[in-house]
Amino acid sequence: MSELTGSAPTRGLLSLAAVAVAFAAADTYVVVLALPDMMTSVGVPIDQLQRAAPIVSGFLLGYVAMLPLIGRIADLRGRVPVLVFSLVLFAFGSLITALAYDMPSMVGGRFLQGVGGGGLVPATLALVADLYPPDRRGVPLGIVSAVQEIGSVIGPLFGAVVLAFADWRAIFLINLAVGLVLALALRALGGSGPGRRARPDPLGALLLLVALVTGALVFVRPAQLLRDLTWGQLFIPYTGSGRWLTPIGLVAIAAAVLFLVRCFYAKRPLLDLRQWGASLGEADVVGALLLAAALAGVILAFATADPKIQVFSDRGWWFLLGSAIASVLFALHLRRAAAPLVPRGALRRTPAWGALLVSFFIGAALIAALIDIPLFARTTVYPESQLAAALVLVRFLVALPVGAVIGGYLIRRFSPGVITAVGMLLAATGFVLMAQWDLTTVEEPIANLGLITGGLGFGLALAPVNAALLAYTDDDVHGVASAFVVVSRMVGMLVGISALTTIGLRRYYAEQGDVPSAREVCDGKTRCEEFSDLLRVAGIAQEQTVFYGAAVCSVVAAVLALVLFRAAKATPLSPRDLLTPQGLS
Numbered sequence: 001m002s003e004l005t006g007s008a009p010t011r012g013l014l015s016l017a018a019v020a021v022a023f024a025a026a027d028t029y030v031v032v033l034a035l036p037d038m039m040t041s042v043g044v045p046i047d048q049l050q051r052a053a054p055i056v057s058g059f060l061l062g063y064v065a066m067l068p069l070i071g072r073i074a075d076l077r078g079r080v081p082v083l084v085f086s087l088v089l090f091a092f093g094s095l096i097t098a099l100a101y102d103m104p105s106m107v108g109g110r111f112l113q114g115v116g117g118g119g120l121v122p123a124t125l126a127l128v129a130d131l132y133p134p135d136r137r138g139v140p141l142g143i144v145s146a147v148q149e150i151g152s153v154i155g156p157l158f159g160a161v162v163l164a165f166a167d168w169r170a171i172f173l174i175n176l177a178v179g180l181v182l183a184l185a186l187r188a189l190g191g192s193g194p195g196r197r198a199r200p201d202p203l204g205a206l207l208l209l210v211a212l213v214t215g216a217l218v219f220v221r222p223a224q225l226l227r228d229l230t231w232g233q234l235f236i237p238y239t240g241s242g243r244w245l246t247p248i249g250l251v252a253i254a255a256a257v258l259f260l261v262r263c264f265y266a267k268r269p270l271l272d273l274r275q276w277g278a279s280l281g282e283a284d285v286v287g288a289l290l291l292a293a294a295l296a297g298v299i300l301a302f303a304t305a306d307p308k309i310q311v312f313s314d315r316g317w318w319f320l321l322g323s324a325i326a327s328v329l330f331a332l333h334l335r336r337a338a339a340p341l342v343p344r345g346a347l348r349r350t351p352a353w354g355a356l357l358v359s360f361f362i363g364a365a366l367i368a369a370l371i372d373i374p375l376f377a378r379t380t381v382y383p384e385s386q387l388a389a390a391l392v393l394v395r396f397l398v399a400l401p402v403g404a405v406i407g408g409y410l411i412r413r414f415s416p417g418v419i420t421a422v423g424m425l426l427a428a429t430g431f432v433l434m435a436q437w438d439l440t441t442v443e444e445p446i447a448n449l450g451l452i453t454g455g456l457g458f459g460l461a462l463a464p465v466n467a468a469l470l471a472y473t474d475d476d477v478h479g480v481a482s483a484f485v486v487v488s489r490m491v492g493m494l495v496g497i498s499a500l501t502t503i504g505l506r507r508y509y510a511e512q513g514d515v516p517s518a519r520e521v522c523d524g525k526t527r528c529e530e531f532s533d534l535l536r537v538a539g540i541a542q543e544q545t546v547f548y549g550a551a552v553c554s555v556v557a558a559v560l561a562l563v564l565f566r567a568a569k570a571t572p573l574s575p576r577d578l579l580t581p582q583g584l585s
Contacts, residue, residue, distance in 0.1 A: 025151025062114025071483025090116030142408020297323025354564025364496025403459020423460025430454025
């Protein structure tokens with residue numbers, strides 16, 4: 001994009017964007033440790049974990065369903081404005097989550113976090129394509145992929161540290177602060193627009209401040225104010241029992257509405273809604289909503305299911321039917337729209353649409369590692385420690401970003417198809433090694449062989465897939481194309497974990513069928529321990545089956561990469577050339 005070339009400090013810009021991606025990725029995993037406390041805070045009993053599913057699926061829905069629209073807007077408005085907007089939205093969602101008082105407010109906050117965090121990924125990948133020509137993107141793409149996976153490593157650790165000293169809400173307040181700081185830094189470094197910086201709007205700032213302060217009071221409802229005879233009247237609803245039908249709630253709503261009106265009609269508003277509205281229209285909102293509905297159906301069908309007993313939820317068929325209808329309408333819309341969400345021919349080249357297919361199978365295999373490695377550890381040597389089980393996965397995740405950087409370097413000597421295939425074959429090898437684990441292997445040094453091999457393999461495949469996609473799509477669609485490759489991987493994760501878990505459960509029930517009932521066996525302490533060991537053996541058989549299934553998905557990804565990326569060539573440049581942005585070369 002024009003605003004990124006010339007004298008702009010491009011390396012610093014990309015570094016800030018990469019940090020933002022890593023931070024958003026960390027937030028995805030930090031919720032796992034905080035989830036029990038979050039449930040309790042909104043009145044959900046800890047023994048009803050299924051009711052907390054919207055907290056997770058809400059984030060996932062926002063992350064995936066809105067990605068194509070955000071990616072397309074990044075193509076139209078520029079990468080930096082979208083990065084700044086995504087960070088502000090992520091920060092605002094974090095604030096709502098931190099102040100949440102019931103399930104709808106918490107799910108709403110998580111949804112906004114997902115939209116903001118997800119929007120960072122395609123904008124950053126497209127930013128790499130803007131700053132680096134095709135023959136120099138390998139290492140930068142590897143670095144971006146690496147920091148994204150580093151976020152998944154530091155997420156659980158970050159959550160554990162915060163929870164050791166503070167309430168779960170502190171996690172999201174930190175998100176708020178970091179998100180705003182990164183947004184301000186990106187805005188300062190990348191410029192607020194082509195050629196000029198917008199002056200602050202005092203009236204708009206005042207309205208926004210009033211809306212935020214009064215809105216926060218509606219959420220928090222301080223006990224001191226509630227007990228006060230005068231101030232307490234502000235929190236008494238005019239009708240019913242809703243918090244927003246109180247005097248303070250209506251002030252918050254009025255201030256927010258006036259702020260939005262101000263953003264439409266002010267000469268230099270804090271948020272130029274007129275330009276964003278024009279971009280939304282040009283980005284094909286109708287097409288984006290149809291695609292979002294199609295993706296939402298798939299996400300809800302699989303993400304709301306209990307993987308222990310079902311492939312997708314009880315209403316999964318209805319969700320999938322709705323997704324199918326929305327998909328047909330989306331396809332018809334693309335044929336008729338004058339300016340569709342996905343421009344005609346944007347993904348016409350084989351390596352471009354091939355990257356989406358390869359990413360799907362990479363996601364299907366990767367999710368097996370992210371979920372079943374710690375699950376295996378819990379089943380065997382760490383039944384009482386979630387943290388110890390998570391640390392086993394960290395060994396895999398530490399190797400992954402290392403492989404991502406190596407994969408970026410290797411693109412200069414070998415084609416993306418070869419590097420991706422080698423990486424996924426290494427991942428398959430790692431899964432086969434994990435499938436040989438028994439009751440005690442996880443705590444033995446030999447376990448590291450499978451973990452490191454698998455992590456390196458997945459890392460090697462990340463940058464070449466992104467490089468193939470960006471090299472075989474036009475510059476003006478890099479944002480939406482990058483969004484689709486992320487969506488493909490996320491959908492692959494959802495479908496993969498459901499399918500692999502179902503296959504694993506069949507093995508589990510087959511093994512369990514040979515185990516006598518507890519009433520028949522548990523006539524003494526020793527016999528009951530033997531019965532427990534038998535059940536653990538059945539659980540191990542289930543996880544081993546999942547690992548073998550993930551190995552098959554990895555091999556499929558490797559074969560597809562060799563076939564579909566055969567036209568993609570290596571980029572024989574030095575490391576110094578690879579790290580030099582095109583605007584500074």
